[in-house]
Amino acid sequence: MSDQTRVAIVGGGVTGCAIARALAPDHAVDVFDQGQIAGEATALAAGEITMLSSYDDRPAIGWHAVEFFRDYDGTGTFSFAERPSIGLITPDREEAKRRYAARAADNGLPVAFLDRETAAGRYPRFDFSGFAGVVEHGVSGFVDPYTFAVTLQHDAEADSARFHTNTPVTDVLTDGGAVTGVEAGGERYDADHVIVAAGWRSRAVLSDQVNVEIPIRPYRTQCIVLEPEEPLPDSFPMGWYPGEHVYFRAEHNGDLLVGGWSFAEDDPEGASSNADEAFRRHVADLLPTFLQNGDRAGYVDDWAGIDAATPDTRPILDTPAEGPDGLVVATGFNGRGIMTAPVSATVVRSLITDETAPFSTDPFALDRFDTRSADFEFISISASE
Structure with a gap:
């Protein structure tokens, strides 16, 4: 050496x-x-892996990460769980998101706009009645x-x-x-x-x-884990609710992880490591608007952490x-x-x-x-x- x-x-x-x-x-x-x-x-x-949507303007960067995770899957005890991810689209954002999905698909990305009926057929655990549809990203996933x-x-x-x-x-x-x-x-x-x-x-x-x-600058972000009335299946997608400060994914045991509610933090050393009550209430109010029987999900755990923003x-x-x-x-x-x-x-x-x-x-x-x-x-x- x-x-x-x-x-x-x-x-x-x-x-x-x-x-x-x-x-x-x-x-x-x-x-x-x-x-x-x-x-x-x-x-x-x-642990979400959404590089293709995060770098849709630079797909070579996104694909580089995706291929690494695919190749690294199975190394030691590490695993990469591939899942589609969906963005919930309200009616006022429908036209803009249809155009976005079309442009992304034209650029070779696995992206599509699914109308309400199509999305409901593909993802039956959701309640899409308040949405115009979803933007589906076909290549994403999560890791521990x-x-x-x-x-x-x-x-x-x-x-x-x-x-x-x-x-x-x-x-x-x-x-x-x-x-x-x-x-x-x-x-x-x-x-x-x-x-x-x-x-x-x-x-x-x-x-x-x-x-x-x-x-x-430092910012604080939060997560909460909930237990749905029935465990979520492996086919349950990852996703996010634009404008509502949350993203979500299923855990391997069928629980639901909801994260987000991120704000700049002036005292990172002294910040609480627990999720705020306001965030827990926000999730409790929001979940029934897109997840069937979301009001019956039970609390499991929560936490908060500090990261760096540019x-x-x-x-x-x-x-x-x-x-x-x-x-x-x-x-x-x-x-x-x-x-x-x-x-x-x-x-x-x-x-x-x-x-x-x-x-x-x-x-x-x-x-x-x-x-x-x-x-x-x-x-x-x-x-x-």
């Missing part, structure tokens, strides 16, 4: 684990986390986030990557305009590249230690021009860190090795933003999709 390029990754969430796996075969990789691997935003994620991250970690460790838990990075070391390593847990670790993948904490790490500003809802995967040579930033996933992990790993590897990524990396460039300020209006993905 002494002759290999040395890489230090700050952050042991799913992004850090995916990057470690991609680099470990031919780099000396050390991953540092202030807590446990996948212990924060990753462990609290819903923790299992995914740990499987990536084990793969990286098999290629000699080292993971340091309960070891916060206290300094990014530089010399002559280039990174030279990190200080973590009271020890120095030499590195030719330092990758900051510390979620919402990345802004503080960068500004305090290498004087680099990035436009991210002004345009897409992550930053780049080498800051004003930063020291060898510095890479990978943060600002807006709740899409799980599904974007394969893309993040490919982009970061291309930045370090000068390999050409199989898709354009322009959507992730830091210089796409006119300002580096964190004072921007937060856009909730679950409110608008």
